[in-house]
Every structure is written in structure tokens, then in C-alpha cells.
Amino acid sequence: MEIKIGVQHTPREIVLESGQSAEEVESAVSEALSGTGNLLTLVDERGRKVLIPADRIAYVEIGEQAVRRVGFGAL
Template sequence: MEVKIGVQHAPREIVLESGQTAEEVERVVAEALAGKSQLLSLVDEHGRKLLVPADRLAYVEIGEPAPRKVGFGAL
């Protein structure tokens, strides 16, 4: 699952591939925004943990990763 996170006052977004489902990511984001947790905590597919302060979240985009195109096939 590809997750893009926009952080306030940061020029670039954070992009990670997570093994979690869309529902799990949405639940964790909702808990962080509701104040149940001060940090948004996600784990990428390599086991690395990403922590973002909940009060600095600008947006979170959850979606399937686009398949990589290989070769010179017709568009």
C-alpha cells in the first residue's frame, strides 16, 4: 500500500510502501487526528517505523502503488 504524507512547513511529502491495509492506515491516521495519540506511527515494508507528530499532518493519501512500466511498449 502506498502512503503519501504531507507535513506542515516541510517542502516535500513523505512517501512509503506499507504492508498494512488501507483500513489499518486509515484507522491509525484517524486516531492520531482525534488526539488519541500524539504521533502518527506507520511501518514500511522493510520494517522501518515512521513517526510524524499528529499536529503537523497536512494530508495523508492512501492508494495502491502504480505498476512499473518496463520497455518501450505503446502508451
């Protein structure tokens, strides 16, 4: 799924593809913003961790689950 994160005072957003479910991402964001954690930690499809300071998050956009297609059929 595609996740877009806006960071304050930064003109570009962070875009990553993650294997985490929408519920996992939402709970990680709410935990970071509630003050229990200082960092938002997400893992992308390649296993890399992305750490973002919770006090700098402007917005988080969670996309739909991507369905992987196999084969050479027409789109």
C-alpha cells in the same frame, strides 16, 4: 501500498511503501488526528517505523494495494 503524507511547513512529502491494509492506515491516521495519540506511527515494508507528529500532518494519501507480478511476461 503507497502512502504519501504531507507535513506542514515542509516542501517535500513523506512517501513510503507499507504492507499495512488501507483500513489499518486509515484507523491509525484517524486515531492520531482525534487527539488520542500524539504521533502517527506507520510501518514500511522493511519493518522500519515512521513517526510523524499528529499536529503537523497536512494530508494523507492512501494508494491502492499493489499486485506483485511474477515472471517476464508482457506488461
